[in-house]
Amino acid sequence: MNLLIILLMTTAFFLTRVTNMRTAVGIFLAQSVMIALASIIIGFETGEVHYYLAGLLTVVIKVAFIPYILFKIVKRLKNERETNSLLSPNLSSLAAAGTTVLAYGFIDQALPGVISRDALAAAIALVLIGLQIIMIRRQAVLQIVGLNIMENGLYLLGLSVTNGLPLILELGIFFDMLVAVAVLGILTYRLKISYASTDTTLLRKLKG
Amino acid sequence: MNAETLYFNSLLAMCLGALFAVLFRKNDRMANYIAHCMAIVGSISAVLCAIFVFKDGGVSLSLFEWGRVGLVTARLDPLAAFFLLLVGVIGALASLYAIGYCREFYGKRLWLMAAFFNAFLLTMILVFSVSHVVAFLLAWELMTIFSFALVIHKWEDATVRRAGYIYMVMTHVGTAFIVAAFLVLATAVGSLDFEALGHANLTDPMASIVFLLALIGFGTKAGMIPVHVWLPLAHPAAPSHVSALMSGVMIKSAVYGLSRFLLEFLGVGQAWWGELILVLAIVSCVLGVLYALMENDIKKLLAYSSVENVGIIFLGMGAGVVFMAKGLPLPAALAWGAAWLHTLNHAVFKSLLFLGAGAVVQKTHTNDIEKLGGLIKKMPRTAVAFLVGSAAISALPVLNGFVSEWLTFQALFQLQRAFASIFGKVMGAVLIALLGLTGALAAGCFVKAFGITFLGKARSEKAEAAGEVSPIMSMSMLVLAALCVVIGIFPQTILPIINYVLPVYWGAETAVLFDYQSLGLVVNTGVADGVMGVPAVIGLVLLGLATAVLLSRLSGKSHEQVGDTWTCGIDPTPHMQYTATGFSKPIRTAFMSILQPERHKVVSADTNSYYGRRLEYHLSIRYFLHDKLYRPLNSGIIRGAKFIRRLQSGHLQLYIGYVLAVTVVALIWSSR
Numbered sequence: 001m002n003l004l005i006i007l008l009m010t011t012a013f014f015l016t017r018v019t020n021m022r023t024a025v026g027i028f029l030a031q032s033v034m035i036a037l038a039s040i041i042i043g044f045e046t047g048e049v050h051y052y053l054a055g056l057l058t059v060v061i062k063v064a065f066i067p068y069i070l071f072k073i074v075k076r077l078k079n080e081r082e083t084n085s086l087l088s089p090n091l092s093s094l095a096a097a098g099t100t101v102l103a104y105g106f107i108d109q110a111l112p113g114v115i116s117r118d119a120l121a122a123a124i125a126l127v128l129i130g131l132q133i134i135m136i137r138r139q140a141v142l143q144i145v146g147l148n149i150m151e152n153g154l155y156l157l158g159l160s161v162t163n164g165l166p167l168i169l170e171l172g173i174f175f176d177m178l179v180a181v182a183v184l185g186i187l188t189y190r191l192k193i194s195y196a197s198t199d200t201t202l203l204r205k206l207k208g
Numbered sequence: 209m210n211a212e213t214l215y216f217n218s219l220l221a222m223c224l225g226a227l228f229a230v231l232f233r234k235n236d237r238m239a240n241y242i243a244h245c246m247a248i249v250g251s252i253s254a255v256l257c258a259i260f261v262f263k264d265g266g267v268s269l270s271l272f273e274w275g276r277v278g279l280v281t282a283r284l285d286p287l288a289a290f291f292l293l294l295v296g297v298i299g300a301l302a303s304l305y306a307i308g309y310c311r312e313f314y315g316k317r318l319w320l321m322a323a324f325f326n327a328f329l330l331t332m333i334l335v336f337s338v339s340h341v342v343a344f345l346l347a348w349e350l351m352t353i354f355s356f357a358l359v360i361h362k363w364e365d366a367t368v369r370r371a372g373y374i375y376m377v378m379t380h381v382g383t384a385f386i387v388a389a390f391l392v393l394a395t396a397v398g399s400l401d402f403e404a405l406g407h408a409n410l411t412d413p414m415a416s417i418v419f420l421l422a423l424i425g426f427g428t429k430a431g432m433i434p435v436h437v438w439l440p441l442a443h444p445a446a447p448s449h450v451s452a453l454m455s456g457v458m459i460k461s462a463v464y465g466l467s468r469f470l471l472e473f474l475g476v477g478q479a480w481w482g483e484l485i486l487v488l489a490i491v492s493c494v495l496g497v498l499y500a501l502m503e504n505d506i507k508k509l510l511a512y513s514s515v516e517n518v519g520i521i522f523l524g525m526g527a528g529v530v531f532m533a534k535g536l537p538l539p540a541a542l543a544w545g546a547a548w549l550h551t552l553n554h555a556v557f558k559s560l561l562f563l564g565a566g567a568v569v570q571k572t573h574t575n576d577i578e579k580l581g582g583l584i585k586k587m588p589r590t591a592v593a594f595l596v597g598s599a600a601i602s603a604l605p606v607l608n609g610f611v612s613e614w615l616t617f618q619a620l621f622q623l624q625r626a627f628a629s630i631f632g633k634v635m636g637a638v639l640i641a642l643l644g645l646t647g648a649l650a651a652g653c654f655v656k657a658f659g660i661t662f663l664g665k666a667r668s669e670k671a672e673a674a675g676e677v678s679p680i681m682s683m684s685m686l687v688l689a690a691l692c693v694v695i696g697i698f699p700q701t702i703l704p705i706i707n708y709v710l711p712v713y714w715g716a717e718t719a720v721l722f723d724y725q726s727l728g729l730v731v732n733t734g735v736a737d738g739v740m741g742v743p744a745v746i747g748l749v750l751l752g753l754a755t756a757v758l759l760s761r762l763s764g765k766s767h768e769q770v771g772d773t774w775t776c777g778i779d780p781t782p783h784m785q786y787t788a789t790g791f792s793k794p795i796r797t798a799f800m801s802i803l804q805p806e807r808h809k810v811v812s813a814d815t816n817s818y819y820g821r822r823l824e825y826h827l828s829i830r831y832f833l834h835d836k837l838y839r840p841l842n843s844g845i846i847r848g849a850k851f852i853r854r855l856q857s858g859h860l861q862l863y864i865g866y867v868l869a870v871t872v873v874a875l876i877w878s879s880r
Contacts, residue, residue: 086861102872109879124875131871135864204858 004038005122008156009100012129012149016096017089019082021141025070028145032062035152042159050167051159058155061174066148066181073185074141080198086136095132100125119160126153140188140198144181151177211267211284214257218296218333221250225326233319240310243322247303247329254333255296261289262708268339278400283339286709287471291336291464293705294552297691298456298559299329301684305563306449308681312570313447321361321447328354328453335461339402341390348386348461352379355458358450359442371441378438382428386465389421393473405473415474419481422469423488430462430518431511433492434833440499443511444575448566451507455514456559463521463551467544470529471713479533479626485526490639492519493646495802495833501653501795502803502829504788505575506565509657510558513601516646517554520616521547523643527619530626539622541714541721542731545706546615552702553608553695557600560688564594567681568661571674577788579668580661586674591662593685598654600692603647606742608695608702611729613647618731618738649795656791665782697742700724789827796829804830 011031018024036058043051087095103125107117114120130150134143154173158165188198195202225246232239261267266285274280284292306325310318331354334347356379360372394400396408410418424435431439439459443451470477496515503509524547531540567590568583569575584591600607603614620643623636666672676682695702703722710718723730731738773780796805810824855866 102875106875106879128868128871131864131868135861135868138861200860203860206858 016092029067099128116160123157211260218250218253222326222330226323229323236314236318239319244303244307251296251299258289258293280340280343282337302449305684308678324357341400359446368445371445375438375442382425385421385425426462426465440511444507452559452562456555482526482529489519489522497649534626537714541718543619550612553612557597560597567677572670577660580671581664582666584662589682593689596689598658602651611699660788664785667782
């Protein structure tokens with residue numbers, strides 16, 4: 001389990017440095033696989049059936065469906081690269097590191113001595129790193145990946161609290177995610193058609 | 209028959225009126241007659257209800273139980289009944305007038321106007337009767353909204369839309385203050401019923417805050433300077449019978465609200481409350497009448513004159529508050545009585561003037577008195593009614609305006625007893641002088657309004673083509689004019705009603721305050737009593753006139769010849785007459801520092817310089833309150849909004865950054 005958390009954090013840090021969209025989606029896919037694994041491991045440890053179900057849903061939606069959509073979009077977006085991010089890759093990695101420290105500090109303050117300290121801290125760090133990625137990156141696809149990373153963080157948070165979230169809540173979150181990614185995918189494509197680019201800073205023009 | 213039945217009867221009639229107007233929206237004639245007749249029925253019920261309350265004493269009616277808000281009651285006490293009388297009398301006559309006036313609106317959404325008119329009357333009755341904070345605020349807000357709907361009836365016109373917008377903004381700002389005042393009171397008491405609010409016993413800073421909130425809130429509705437700006441815009445925009453109701457009755461809802469606050473909810477207040485009201489009131493009087501005098505739009509002129517009259521009413525109330533604070537119940541009763549009487553009188557003559565103006569505007573299709581003239585020959589009945597109204601509003605004796613303004617003067621004379629310091633005494637005298645100035649300027653203003661409109665020769669073809677209005681319209685105007693005369697000559701017809709209201713607040717000794725006999729009226733306050741003997745004076749004047757006529761008859765035959773005015777041999781043309789702008793010129797010059805007139809004259813140079821030069825002449829005055837108060841406020845708000853708008857950069861990453869920042873702050877906050 002700890003290994004999975006370390007891997008999750010590593011992939012998240014890796015993502016802060018990636019500018020190629022295909023790689024970013026690949027990393028997200030890898031992360032989703034880890035999350036699904038974590039879900040199944042916990043299910044194995046506790047013997048609760050709904051963890052298996054949740055893991056299965058993760059595989060279907062986050063490992064298969066969402067990456068499929070994203071890959072399809074990326075394939076259509078030729079000549080799109082992340083340039084001129086708000087922060088350089090080094091700085092954004094540094095910000096992610098700061099965030100991780102903040103997350104640990106928060107967990108130690110709020111829940112001192114909790115068993116799943118690492119998992120909770122990693123979950124919060126993932127949420128914040130996802131938010132950072134959305135903020136720093138200009139490319140729409142990378143922002144979608146950031147959103148998914150956030151969702152992975154939330155899911156991890158749900159796993160690491162005692163007994164996990166009720167299945168109905170997780171189902172709701174999955175459905176939310178599915179719709180969000182579908183809509184965002186369509187919007188990204190429209191953006192490409194309208195502005196000939198998926199650089200979201202162009203949306204500034206919409207301001208009255 | 210009792211007050212309760214009549215009250216519900218009145219509400220029902222107006223509901224039905226609104227309903228029928230909607231049902232008959234395809235048939236304008238039916239909608240007009242049925243809706244306005246129902247309004248008349250409802251208004252007369254309201255009058256009778258008020259009379260029953262005066263006769264049998266107040267009643268409290270439980271209307272309905274409203275969940276957690278509590279039991280909503282309507283309390284018909286003498287104060288409420290007095291204002292119901294106001295709605296009833298003016299409502300009935302305005303509705304009668306509307307039957308004739310609204311023919312102009314056939315095919316122009318008449319049904320909508322008639323429905324809103326009924327609803328407007330209904331909500332005014334509710335405002336004056338409900339005795340529950342939430343219900344009152346609801347009725348107050350509905351009254352604003354229905355009157356707004358009536359103001360913007362001709363919404364195709366951009367100026368009308370703008371007037372409606374300003375009206376809406378101003379009254380809503382005012383309502384916010386009223387809501388705040390009520391909430392402070394209600395939380396202190398823990399009840400939403402008006403009866404309970406009287407036991408608030410607020411300590412001083414809180415009571416003063418409530419007073420200030422109420423004064424700003426109700427002052428906005430009343431059109432007190434400096435929050436009067438909606439009045440001169442909304443009154444001209446509304447149809448005339450609606451302006452009559454708005455100016456005659458609706459702005460008096462502020463007087464009602466302030467009476468409730470100052471007499472019941474706040475108890476005996478601080479002297480400086482009254483002094484503040486006095487200062488604002490006298491400023492409203494003087495500025496209101498000055499702006500009225502400068503105005504050439506007849507309905508705007510009347511609107512500014514409403515500002516002036518609200519000032520006179522507030523003078524009475526302010527003096528009353530001072531007397532109460534100084535422990536002088538009889539002068540306080542006199543001052544409040546004067547304020548209420550002027551409220552009633554102003555309602556009568558101002559609605560008369562608005563109805564008259566409406567008749568003129570309907571027949572000539574212009575508001576600009578520079579284009580009118582000579583209407584006395586074409587519209588004699590309207591002219592008589594308007595003349596009576598003008599004389600009444602100028603506070604000329606034998607008319608009702610004189611009675612209440614005289615009583616206000618009497619109350620102000622008593623101020624010398626209330627103020628101990630020499631500064632206070634001087635200021636009290638200055639108030640009296642300024643009120644005198646106001647009366648004189650008002651007379652000038654209405655000489656202009658009547659003279660330019662009705663006398664002389666027609667200044668445009670529209671005025672030339674005018675004719676008398678329908679009998680139904682002139683009848684309602686003449687009834688109002690008759691009321692002016694009756695109240696003026698026999699104030700004892702109306703003072704008993706005031707005498708029903710006064711003892712509620714100042715005990716039984718106020719019964720001797722007004723001593724009215726058949727020949728005159730005596731005010732007993734212990735010191736410096738006043739006597740007014742209008743009937744006696746009239747008798748003497750009539751006697752003198754009769755003698756003069758007799759003598760002239762005896763002295764021989766008089767010789768009479770009718771002809772044009774002699775103008776050095778040229779045919780007199782309308783352009784030779786005094787213009788409205790010219791008439792007000794001396795005043796403009798005298799009050800230059802306040803009015804700051806700006807002249808703009810253009811002489812076209814292309815014609816022969818010795819004969820027939822074309823002149824263009826524009827004159828405008830500056831409203832220093834707009835320049836000094838509203839414009840800075842306006843630009844301040846816009847600047848603030850622009851500053852805040854920097855948050856909305858349109859930069860997607862920045863928005864996410866806000867979310868991130870908030871999340872981090874929330875995390876840190878929660879783990880503290």
